Amino acid sequence: MQNIVVGYIPTPQGVAALEAAVNLARLTGGRVTVVNTGHNGNYADPAFATAQDMDTIDLQLANAEIPHEVRQPTEGRSAADEILVVAGEVGADLIVIGVRRRSPVGKLVTGSTAQQILLDAECAVLAVKASDA
Template sequence: MFVKIVVGYIPTPEGVAALDAAISLAQSEGSHLTVVNTGRDGNYADKSFAMAEDIDAIDLQLANADIPHEVRQPTSGRSAAEEILGAATEIDADLVVIGLRRRSPVGKLVTGSTAQQVLLDAPCAVLTVKAR
């Protein structure tokens, strides 16, 4: 049973897929959901940092679904992986949900991978989701 779920969200098809999967699990398990959205290294001007309207819509969607939740948009300067892992550790999460996108091996090597760091360092189970 997943009592506490952390989901890494960015406004992309992969981020939406991760959020949808986390919402589905939270509804079926009666879980608390923590949504983490941050820009690249906490940069709120980055395109992965969701707009206020998006965050408000997520908050409303979760409230309307009666899912206990928290939405975080840290700007500490830490990487997205560090923020997701930090939230998972802080709340003693049972599950982390992240979206995956296809990348070449060279692309992973050159730019690093949030998903890879979360998979390797998470203090709990990790569910990876691809966009449809």
């Protein structure tokens, strides 16, 4: 596994996805590309990580001596589209995403970033849940 793309948002699910990607990169000698964007590139969206968060991730990966890149695209695409575009650009072997439990009604009414990535990715996708602890 050479190229791992991780969709990161500043939530327990995003942290779990990042941790899984880092652990896999350590095991395989892979490269990690972290992708964070707000809803349709919106800087004010809570999913858009702060510069401090992104700097911390960059430092964490550098200290772990993991080859990496941290991206925060603002082209106005959905988060799923951004992750899929980046995966194509870097030739991803794996996309890692965090998932959360949703009610059956929530699954019906709203679209799902995770679902789009799972269905449209041209590589393997690892979906991880945050620990309940």
